[in-house]
Amino acid sequence: MIGPGVSIVAAGMVRFGERFDAGYEDLAVGAWRAALASGGDRLDGERVEAAWLSTALGGLIRREAVTGASLADPLRFYPRPVTRIENACAGGSDAVRNAAFAVASGVYDVVLVLGVEKMRDVPTRASLIAQRGTMSHLWWHPRGATSPYLFAQHATVMMDEGLITREDMALVSVKNHDHGALNPNAFMRKPVTVEQVLASAPVCEPLSVLDCCPTTDGAAAVVLCRSDLAQQFTDAPVELVATGLATDTMYSHTKPVFGRQPAPTRAAADAYRMAGIDPGDVDVAELHDCFTVAELLAYEDLGFCERGKAAAWLRAGNAAIGGALPCNPSGGLLSKGHPIGATGVAQLCEIFWQLRGEAADRQVDGARIGLTHNVGGNGQVCCVNIARRS
Amino acid sequence: MTTAGIQGIGTYVPPGRLPVSELRRHWPGVAGPGGVTSVSVAGFDEDVVTMGVEASDAVMAVTGIEAGDIDLLLMATCSSPYAEHSAAAEVARALGLAPTAGLVDLAGSVLGGVQAVIAAADAVRAGRVGRALVVVSDCRRGRPGTAVEALGAGSVALVVSRDAPAVIGATSSWRHGVPTRWRPDGANALHHYDDTRYELLGLVVPAVSAALDALDPRPAFTAVGPLDPRSRSTVHRAVGLDGDGSAAEMAVIGDLGSAGPLFALAGHLSSGSGETGACVAVEPGSGAAAFAVHATVAVPAVDRRPASANIDYIEYLQRAGVLEGPVPPAPIVPHAASPGAARDDAGGSLAGSRCVACGSLHVPPRRVCADCGGLDLALERAPREGRVVTFNVQHVVAVHPEPAPVAVGVVRLEGEGGERGGQVSAMFCDSDLGALVVGAPVELVYRRLGTEDGLVKYGWKARAVVVAGTRPPAAAGMGAGR
Known part of the structure; x- marks a missing residue:
């Protein structure tokens, strides 16, 4: 429990994709309206007292400063307080975390968390480079490094040590595309086969195009409130019971080891302790599968399986809908898409729907405890949030 | 009297090779350099600074000299990445030389390499510096479709100091003629007056002969350049001296510009023949510069040469920047000069x-x-x-x-x-x-x-x-x- 208790009472998102039809403001307003609509007549936007905005690449792609006003203006939210959070790809979950702390402190009763990213106003290649710009020291990140490199470097070592195979990674893509095909808000809704993944164009060996999440436009929003007020807004609130945040080095060359990530392990340990649960208690998880190998790393970093057993755990069907611990029923970043600042918030939207039994074709039966795992940069920051059906 | 000499030599040749047959295929009927079958080509990420660092690093390693031991760096090149800005400073920074080390840039003439050694020897003999590093590096090219299109790439670095195994003796200089090769201001490639017999017999041979005649005592062999192997044979016959034995090597790496004569000398000095040799640089229309050198024992030398790989003419033009693809969007980073x-x-x-x-x-x-x-x-x-x-x-x-x-x-x-x-x-x-x-x-x-x-x-x-x-x-x- 976070302080006296914080609950999620509304969630909404726009359809993720290459939204050539929608600008940053359109996406932000779309997610806000969707969240309000999910609360029906009982959630009045005027009750929301403050907001946290997560956008990662605003300055690099929009070439303009992103501030609290970037949310306040399009939503006509002013003069209410809005804090902008930027923490690489983990910004969305960190915004949830900080908003929850504000509620837990007693300063606010009802707050909004909104993540939004407009990436496809530039070519995918330029967007990739913008991400590279935020990830590390601008001169010392090695020339030629890209986003997939930051995870592919783990894959090289894990393959060299015989812990995973190329096919194991492809199976993550297959599973998440299968899930995403069931999600109307997902970007890439077409199932893929192992053969298609292996035959897709190489990007950063051993990763190919279908091992990589797509460059995505999108926005997502959740409304948090004091748990003792939650029934005012919905009959089925979801409690946000724990949050963990951890950091690690910015650089590849100061990583102590490849094939595991210290920050997610620490963030998860803190979150499990705060929630009073073990990894085995988690019923459904949204993982940061920006690249296929990242999901395999996550199984071990989060304690879903033993070290070195990720591939076997996946192949046993545990991570699929219907398995022991379904991972990424939304389709994950690989299929649903990865609008950087919105991702962590969208992960929590999915958990909200799963725990309320509203996930339709992709529903995980009987899910009571859900987890989001949101990794920034090369693993330099990770936020793990845990929610429970009230 | 204090002597100055060569304490060690490092050489570097980049791995790329352009077969001359590639040029013949695309420019049939154009005569290539005589006796050359391929030329060395700098990589996309190489230039005279990086090649100079490779050779310097090699000579420092083989002589055991530390960056802090070098008082003066002389850099000679015709193909600096800059029309204005010290290439010597770039090499000094990479090597970590003391900020007090003197820097000299000699540019714009293939005589520069030999002139740099002469200047270094003078500074050492005068007691002004204890140890000088001479870095000579070139990666020139001529205009496409001309006889001088294919030129080589490579570098030489020498440490000049007191009491070194190869003593630098007499020096000479001879100005002669009007130019048949020149690179106009702002141009990237060498222009050429296409009369190679006049160039060789009317300009090169007279200048080399005069420069050698001015050396006393007369040397037993000569390392002359930059010239193709066939022209070098002609010069050797004309002046009545043996060559330096580097002909076979020059045939596969080509004309190394200001580094040419010193590269040719390197092999000979490392054998410590005990003979007095002459290192002569020649530039048609400018003349020649020469120094005599006498090695009583073998000079420490190291040759850094990654395994060679042929490239085709398209890649040659890409590397030279003649064919350039679109520049990808750059990440937002502070300016390199910030x-x-x-x-x-x-x-x-x-x-x-x-x-x-x-x-x-x-x-x-x-x-x-x-x-x-x-x-x-x-x-x-x-x-x-x-x-x-x-x-x-x-x-x-x-x-x-x-x-x-x-x-x-x-x-x-x-x-x-x-x-x-x-x-x-x-x-x-x-x-x-x-x-x-x-x-x-x-x-x-x-x-x-x-x-x-x-x-x-x-x-x-x-x-x-x-x-x-x-x-x-x-x-x-x-x-x-x-």
Whole structure:
């Protein structure tokens, strides 16, 4: 429990994709309206007292400063307080975390968390480079490094040590595309086969195009409130019971080891302790599968399986809908898409729907405890949030 | 009287080779350089600065001379990346020379290499400096479709000091004629008055003869350049002296410009023949410059030469910048000339910081130890050898002008412990990407890392450890590469 208790009472998102039809403001307003609509007549936007905005690449792609006003203006939210959070790809979950702390402190009763990213106003290649710009020291990140490199470097070592195979990674893509095909808000809704993944164009060996999440436009929003007020807004609130945040080095060359990530392990340990649960208690998880190998790393970093057993755990069907611990029923970043600042918030939207039994074709039966795992940069920051059906 | 001499020689030839047959295929009927079958070509990430650093590094290693021992650096080249800005300063920064070391740039004439050695010897003899490093490096090219299109690329670095094994004796200079080769202001390629017989018999031979006649005593052999092997034979016959035995080698690497005569001399000095030789630079229309050298014992020499690989004419033109693809969008980074870039330039000489408490080495330098949190760190130059920890071949990557794919990874520095320290991030170069494996030995080499507004960004790349190049028998006396 976070302080006296914080609950999620509304969630909404726009359809993720290459939204050539929608600008940053359109996406932000779309997610806000969707969240309000999910609360029906009982959630009045005027009750929301403050907001946290997560956008990662605003300055690099929009070439303009992103501030609290970037949310306040399009939503006509002013003069209410809005804090902008930027923490690489983990910004969305960190915004949830900080908003929850504000509620837990007693300063606010009802707050909004909104993540939004407009990436496809530039070519995918330029967007990739913008991400590279935020990830590390601008001169010392090695020339030629890209986003997939930051995870592919783990894959090289894990393959060299015989812990995973190329096919194991492809199976993550297959599973998440299968899930995403069931999600109307997902970007890439077409199932893929192992053969298609292996035959897709190489990007950063051993990763190919279908091992990589797509460059995505999108926005997502959740409304948090004091748990003792939650029934005012919905009959089925979801409690946000724990949050963990951890950091690690910015650089590849100061990583102590490849094939595991210290920050997610620490963030998860803190979150499990705060929630009073073990990894085995988690019923459904949204993982940061920006690249296929990242999901395999996550199984071990989060304690879903033993070290070195990720591939076997996946192949046993545990991570699929219907398995022991379904991972990424939304389709994950690989299929649903990865609008950087919105991702962590969208992960929590999915958990909200799963725990309320509203996930339709992709529903995980009987899910009571859900987890989001949101990794920034090369693993330099990770936020793990845990929610429970009230 | 104090003597000045050559204490050691390092040479470097880049791996790229353009077969002359490629030129003949695209420009039938154009005469190529006589007796040359291929020319060496600088890589996308190489220029006279990086090649000069390679040769300097080689000579410093073979002589055991440290950066702090060098009082003066003379850099001679006709193909500096800059029309204005000191190439010598770029090399000095990469080598980590003392900021007090003198810098001299000789540019715009292939006589510059020999002139630099003469100037260095004069400075040493006068007692003005104890030890000078002469760096001579060129990667010229002529206009497409001309007889001088295919020129080679390579570098030589010599340490000139007192009491060295190869004593520099008499020197001479001879001005003669009007030019038949010139590169106009703003042009990238050499222009040529197309009468090679006049050039050789009317300009080269008279200038070399006069310069040799002015040397006393008359030498027993001559290392003359830059000339193609056939022209060199003609000169040797005309002046009645033996050559230096480098003809076979020159036939596969071509005309090295200002580095040509010194490169030819290197093989001979390393054998320590005991004969007096003459090193002569000649430039048609400018004249010749010469120094006599007498080696009583073998001069320490090392030749750095990665295994060669042929390229086709299209790649040759791409490397030369004649054919240029679209420049990819650049990440938003501070300008390479900004104060922030200058602050980080400690890395130019591969500086690291070592934790006094736990011994971990951090490259680039850190203010706080990544392993133990120690606040007391001392700067030192990092080791150059290491092993691949992890790497990835990237097919979608925004680097320019190198073509994809490129490899990037992490290297564990040789002999360095520490859990988070002791490693560097680097792009790989000159490597067979398919042969990279975890654990492979690599060395860090200085390379171009792109340009910004015409300003070259230099830094370190990792290269699969150089296998000693096979040199022709005539030069077999030279030391093997590391």
